[in-house]
Amino acid sequence: MTRAAYSLPDASALGDFMMSQGWMMACAESCTGGLLAATLTDIPGSSAWFERGYVVYSNAAKMQALGVHPDTLERFGAVSEETAMEMAAGALSVCEAAHFAVSTTGIAGPGGATPGKPVGMVCFGFATRTRSGWTTRAETHVFEGDRQAVRLACVRFVVQRALQVLDPR
Secondary structure, three states: OOHHHHOOHHHHHHHHHHHHHOOOEEEEEOOOOOHHHHHHHOOOOHHHOEEEEEEOOOHHHHHHHHOOOHHHHHHHOOOOHHHHHHHHHHHHHHOOOOOEEEEEEEOOOOOOOEOOEOOOEEEEEEEEEEOOEEEEEEEEEEOOOOHHHHHHHHHHHHHHHHHHHHOOO
16 A cells, blocks of 8 residues: 555545644544554654554453443444544543544454444544533444445545534534
8 A cells, every 4th residue: 555545635624624623532442453553643743633543453452442342342333423423422532632543443344243233333432522521422334345435435524524523514
């Protein structure tokens, strides 16, 4: 993968927005395996607005690093909006410097599909710190293509949607 594959104009816009607010960001990644953090930190000066990233591929890592509840994983599965929201909220919980967090959890393929959860299905979590804690929301999308295409589509989507969540004008 070339350096150009990581370059997304929206990622720079996200960084500009975060800096304009004086905010820091964190991410919690499963199916993207660090590609989101790599994309964000590929931007010069990103340390002014990107605090840290967590790659939590296993269920144990999701629970240990981010506090995802075992009951959530058992009831809804790792690939679920419930888990995505807990991952994003968990990133804010363990990273006190962050004001905003995003998460990705899905099935990049080529295997791993289950009934109701096809290859390409990804759940995204968004958490924004408030005075009394944080607010969370989630979305699910199914992307086409091979493993690399799904992962790149996830990164593009989450960066674009993060901008919309933060600045809905």
